[in-house]
Amino acid sequence: MCADRRPDARRQTLPTEADPTPAERSLPIRLNVDDSDSPSDVIDALFLGRFATGEQPYAHSRSVDRVRSGATLLPPAATVVRSARDDDRSATLAEGEGWTLLVSRWNRGADVSVTATCDTLAKSVLAQAVEGAEDEPEPQPENVTMGFWYVSPRRGPHRTTRQISAGTWEEVRANYTAPVADALDGLMKITPADIAGRLLLLHGPPGTGKTSALRTLARSWRDWCQVDCVLDPERLFNDVGYLMDIAIGEDEGTERGRWRLLLLEDCDELIRGEARHTAGQALSRLLNLTDGLLGQGRNVLVGVTTNEDLERLHPAVVRPGRCLARIEVGPLTRKEAADWLGREAPGKETGLGREGATLAELFALRRGVGPASVPAQTEGADAGLYL
DSSP: OEEOOSOOTTSEEOOOOSSOOHHHHTOOOEEEOOTTOOHHHHHHHHHHHHHHHTSSOEEEEEEESSBOTTOOOOOTTOEEEEEEEOSSOEEEEEEETTEEEEEEEETTEEEEEEEESSHHHHHHHHHHHHTTTBOOOOOOTTEEEEEEEEEETTTEEEEEEEEEEOOOHHHHGGGSOHHHHHHHHHHHTOOGGGOOOSEEEEEOSTTSSHHHHHHHHHHHTTTTEEEEEESOHHHHTTOHHHHIIIIISOOTTOOTTOEEEEEEOSOHHHHBTTHHHHSTHHHHHHHHHHHSGGGTTOOEEEEEEEOSOGGGBOTTTSSTTTEEEEEEOOOBOHHHHHHHHHHHSTTOGGGOBTTBBOHHHHHHHHTTOOGGGHHHHHTSTTHHHHO
16 A cells, blocks of 8 residues: 555545644545555555544554454444455454444454544443453463564564463473582572672573573563563664663553563674674663663563673673673583483483583483484474573
8 A cells, every 4th residue: 555645536535524634734645556455455544544534533552462262353333344354364444433443363363453533432442342352371380471572574563472381490400410500590599689680691502401491480480570582682782663662661561560581592693702893782782771771760681592602702791790690501411411311211321422412412312313313403493492
């Protein structure tokens, strides 16, 4: 859908009032529809008509991440005037006395927007549309709610949530070599009163269990901290608007005073020694969020995983006082690995090398993958589970 101000008999012009306001006169809308536009695009344009002319000057919107099966997202007495379905999206336009509603659905989620003749009516219609529409699966004791942030081409910065399976620290502690387990013991027990730094740094070779530790940490901290994973961290600190939305802005439903942990995985380029030259302002904004004006007054922690050696990290990242914890996660020793296999996969100890094994290699051996195939498996689909 494209806007065009040139007169053309083929173009459809939205209706205007006989005596338009100055704001309306400044935006004469003419829409040209061609074969590149879909029916959903037409519905989007029709929805904006009464808002653009001022007939319905108030608007409210809400997103529903998981729509309950059977929910229509339409309030009582709604009349559907247009409906369209594309490959990955459906759109429904409905109206009632003094209001217009647009429902855009994709997969299990939806956006609901309402325009109305008054603000109270817009809020009321929206509340009726989404009432009882959210599907909240019964939480399992072993699960934890984790948020996922990303920039959507259609919707901009967006957050969705999932129930993530995570074991207790007691259940997974044996997955880590003794010095790492001792360090993580203290981290799992931290409370808001113990927080002395805003940066949590886990570094070490691939496959050693960094991501697994973070999932368990999310479970251990779930009473006081919401954990959100940023799926596009390389964009976060290079896009000020994105950074403000997810690190500084308030989320709907977030309890006042509740802490948030933003997870940034595999951020080697952002925090290595030469990052000041290669990452520009990105490193400065990360440091400002963890120990500067940007993070003042906000209960925000930043968790970073990297495969870099500690010596290669930028000194500003690891300086005293900035890190809540700085833990190098390494492989298990040969004895620890043999003990692990003795419990989890008796008889598989012969597959171990002389130097011990990473957690990813142990899981591969438990599945019966030979030692020669373990490195390839580490780079495959399961690698992310044990990084």
